[in-house]
Each structure stands twice: as C-alpha cells, then as structure tokens.
Amino acid sequence: MTKNIWHQRNKKLSTIALSLVLWHSAGAVTLEEATALQRTLITLDTHLDTPANLLVPGFNILERHSYGHDFTQVDVPRMKDGALDGGFWAIYTPQGELSKTGYEQSRDTALLRALAIRTMVSANPDIFEFATQASDAQEIKKQAKHIVYMSMENSYPLGTDISLLETFYKFGLRMAGPVHFKNNQFGDSSTDPSGSQWDGLSPLGEELVAEANRLGIVLDGSHAHDETVKDMIRLSKTPIILSHTGCKAIYDHPRNIDDALLKQLAASGGVIQMNAYSEYLEALPVDPARQAAVKGLMALYKQGSDHDVLLEKRREIEHEHPAVKASFDVYMQHFLHALKIVGPKHVGIGADWDGGGGVNEMMDVVNLPMITQRLLKEGYSKDDLVDIWGANALRVLQQAQDYAASVKK
Ligand SMILES: [Zn+2]
Structure with a gap:
C-alpha cells in the first residue's frame, strides 16, 4: 500500500461534491453540499464511547435513537445522516483502586467491553467491519460499511502485567491511553485532585510505551498530565495522538493543552483530535x-x-x-486555533460521543457536516479535509505499525 492510498477516493462522487463547493466561491457552502463532500472522505472519530451503550437495555445500534429520549449520540442511522464512517471504539473503564482486586475487576470489565465491540461487528457483518491495519479503512469504506478500530481509554485494566497489552492487541486493540481522571500505575492524569504523583509517566508507564511501540499500538495522551504527554512524546518511537483534547489558549482547563505542547506534539508528527466536551470548551455557569x-x-x-x-x-x-452546553462556535474556536498553530496535518476529530461530548447545535453525530461546512468557509481545502477527517489518524497508526514490523525479527 502506498501512503497515497487514503487520498484515492471515489472519484466520481468526489468530483460532483467538489464542483458543488467550487460553485460557491464565496465559501457559502450549504450543509447539504458539505455533507455530500464529507461522504466522499474517510471520516473517523478517534474517541467513540458508544461501546458503553452496547449492553444497555433498549439500545440497538442499528436503530435510530435520539439524544432527547435516551441521551445516546451514535447509531447506524445517525452515522449515515452525519456522514461518519466510524472510528476508534473505546474500551473504557473508570479508575479504581490500585489493588489486585481492582485490577482484576477492571480487566474483566475491559475484556467484556472488547467482546461487546467484536460482537457488534460479527453480529452485523453487512453493516460493520473490524479494522486492524491502517489500510483497512479504505477497503471498508469502499464496501460502504462502517469502520471499527478498537481503542482503550485508561490502561488501568492492564494492572501491573504489561504482557496483558498483547492480549488486548490480539483482540484488535490499536490505540491506548495510560490514564483517565486520576493518576494510576502508569502515570499522572491531568485532572487528579491530589496533583502530580509521578512527574509524568511512572516506570511502569515507560514500559507501557515501549510495549505499545513493539506491538504497533498508537499511544493516546488524552487525559494524561502535560508532563505525561511530554514523556510519551519523548519516549515513543512513533508519533502519539491526543484522541479527544482541546486548546488551553481558548479555555485554560487541565484537559486542554497549551500552544507550546501543541507545537511539540506536531513537531514529533503527532495529532490532536478536537474534543467537543462542553465543560472543557469554556467556563459554563x-x-x-x-x-x-x-x-x-x-x-x-x-x-x-x-x-x-x-x-x-x-x-x-x-x-x-x-x-448548559458550550456553543458549536466555541468548539470551532478550539478547532480553528489548533489548525492555526499546527496546520491541517496535525488536527482531527474526536468529539467524545457517548462519553460526555456534544455542544449546542451538535448534540449527536447527525450534524457533523457542520464541521466540514465551517472548515470550507474558513478556506480549508478538500485535501485538508481528507487529512482532518481521517488521514492524519491513519498516518500515525501506519507509523506505529511500520515501526512494529521493523523491530519484529
Ligand atoms: Zn475521555
């Protein structure tokens, strides 16, 4: 596969969409036109918490739900409306006690969540396809199916046994972040009320980075303390991702990063995926x-x-x-700021759907084309949108996989 494979799109559709865009040279692209263009791209959100809903009574991923009724944000009909192909479906476990019992319980929860993701795909083979290689996204898109990569938010369930990462890798895991809301065995979180404990990654966290590199798993620095992110950038052999994060320059919150770290991330080849979690976007009453x-x-x-x-x-x-939610405009302020600082090769989308994400006017995936519409209005090109909507995230996955292949004897 050449790296340009992601840029080869359904040319016919793409031409139609592009002409639609060009007709409006003033940049006044309608939402329908933006949607038509978006449908031609590989569109991935790098942090879908939707797997948490898969076992909830009354939830069926194949059926249309509504945020107003059951507070869910992603299902197949709404993905189709919003031109979202898929993304990284997260195995999330909350941070618990750092004890043998705590580790074992969260390990079991994580395994069940991984199984739920695999079952969602295997039970609906015409709708979803499981992806393990960066190049799979293109193939799955061609078949008009939804793309399912697996990620892990909070590596707490691995306990102190780093070899468990390989077990999850065999389940299909391709992205993992060390921490969530609190510090854990792998390092410091950005939001632990007790402050920093390890000054970044712990010694076990450093081992986690090496093992992720060895396997070809992308490291995710979202939720990690700034020092932890810096350690990850310094130690990782391949670029890291921040799967759902915002900009401190727009709102000074520990879950966001400042321009210096953003530049460091980009300089190392990494990517920030813009989070739509209202409480992190602006101070709300x-x-x-x-x-x-x-x-x-x-x-x-x-x-x-x-x-x-x-x-x-x-x-x-x-x-x-x-x-009270932040406005779509504030979301785009974070987005446009990141683009201004590091450019479209280092910015993508991870809105934290079904994990607390959502802003006024975009409370589920249906209105995602508003992002495309706005980026076109701001002068970003179709190639930029290709990168932002998926190629950047796939590039860092490809780099992780290339590195893993290179060290395998
Ligand atoms: Zn999160």
Whole structure:
C-alpha cells in the first residue's frame, strides 16, 4: 500500500461534491453540499464511547435513537445522516483502586467491553467491519460499511502485567491511553485532585510505551498530565495522538493543552483530535439545583436501580434543570486555533460521543457536516479535509505499525 492510498477516493462522487463547493466561491457552502463532500472522505472519530451503550437495555445500534429520549449520540442511522464512517471504539473503564482486586475487576470489565465491540461487528457483518491495519479503512469504506478500530481509554485494566497489552492487541486493540481522571500505575492524569504523583509517566508507564511501540499500538495522551504527554512524546518511537483534547489558549482547563505542547506534539508528527466536551470548551455557569439532582441520580445508579427508572429520572432532570452546553462556535474556536498553530496535518476529530461530548447545535453525530461546512468557509481545502477527517489518524497508526514490523525479527 502506498501512503497515497487514503487520498484515492471515489472519484466520481468526489468530483460532483467538489464542483458543488467550487460553485460557491464565496465559501457559502450549504450543509447539504458539505455533507455530500464529507461522504466522499474517510471520516473517523478517534474517541467513540458508544461501546458503553452496547449492553444497555433498549439500545440497538442499528436503530435510530435520539439524544432527547435516551441521551445516546451514535447509531447506524445517525452515522449515515452525519456522514461518519466510524472510528476508534473505546474500551473504557473508570479508575479504581490500585489493588489486585481492582485490577482484576477492571480487566474483566475491559475484556467484556472488547467482546461487546467484536460482537457488534460479527453480529452485523453487512453493516460493520473490524479494522486492524491502517489500510483497512479504505477497503471498508469502499464496501460502504462502517469502520471499527478498537481503542482503550485508561490502561488501568492492564494492572501491573504489561504482557496483558498483547492480549488486548490480539483482540484488535490499536490505540491506548495510560490514564483517565486520576493518576494510576502508569502515570499522572491531568485532572487528579491530589496533583502530580509521578512527574509524568511512572516506570511502569515507560514500559507501557515501549510495549505499545513493539506491538504497533498508537499511544493516546488524552487525559494524561502535560508532563505525561511530554514523556510519551519523548519516549515513543512513533508519533502519539491526543484522541479527544482541546486548546488551553481558548479555555485554560487541565484537559486542554497549551500552544507550546501543541507545537511539540506536531513537531514529533503527532495529532490532536478536537474534543467537543462542553465543560472543557469554556467556563459554563454552575446550577446548584442541577448538581443536587444529578447527585441524587448517581446515588440511584449506585443502588443498582432499574435502567428505565434511571432514564426517566434523567429526563426529568434535563427538563427541570437543563444542562448548559458550550456553543458549536466555541468548539470551532478550539478547532480553528489548533489548525492555526499546527496546520491541517496535525488536527482531527474526536468529539467524545457517548462519553460526555456534544455542544449546542451538535448534540449527536447527525450534524457533523457542520464541521466540514465551517472548515470550507474558513478556506480549508478538500485535501485538508481528507487529512482532518481521517488521514492524519491513519498516518500515525501506519507509523506505529511500520515501526512494529521493523523491530519484529
Ligand atoms: Zn475521555
């Protein structure tokens, strides 16, 4: 496969879409036109938390759901509407105790989540296809199926046994981030209330980087402390990704990175994928009544209340104390800032769907073409969109895989 393989698109469709765009030289591209163009690209979101929904009662990935009804954001009909081919479907486990029991429980949860992702694909072979090679995306797109790469958010389930990463690799894992909300055995998180513990990666975290490199797994620095990200860039043999992150220059939040780190990431060949998690995009007003209501809901959840009861309760809360979300425009401020600082070869999309992502006007994947529309309006070309929507993420995966192949005897 040549590296240009990702740029070879369905030429006919592409020409039609491009002419549509060129007709509007003033940049006033309609959403329909932007959607038509987007359909010709490989479109990947690098952080889909949708696997968390796969085992939820009443959720069927093949059917159309709505955010207003069950708070989900991704399903096949909506992916089709929003011209999203797929992406990296995450195995997420929350950070728990650093103990043998904690590790074992999260390992089992992670294995079940990996199985749920594989089952989603194997049960629907005409709809989805599992991808393990960077070049698979192109082939799957050609067959008009949805692309499923597997990633891991929080490597906590690996415990202290680095060899478990290979087990997940064999399950199809191709991207992994060391930490989530709190510090763990692999290093420091950007949001641990107790602050930094390891000054970046722990010794075990350094081993994790080496093992990911050996296997051909892309390292993901989202949620990692800035020092951890710097360690990852320094130690990794191949460029890292930030699968869902924003810009500190727009909103100074620990989950975002500053321009210096952004430039360092790009200089090493890495990519930032723009996060649409409202609370990280701008300072939002706090509603104490909502906070109290959400706390009550969490208590019900912990008591193991029935799913329908929880859902009804949540609808009630959203009706009485609606969540305040950031605007699409603020999302694009982060996006355009990253593009201004490091250019379109180092920016992509990871909106944290089904994991807390979503901004006003774009609360699910249906309105994703608004991004394409806006980027065209800002003067970005179709080639830039090819990179932003998928080729950048696939490039770092290809580099990880090339490196792994080169060290295999
Ligand atoms: Zn996350």
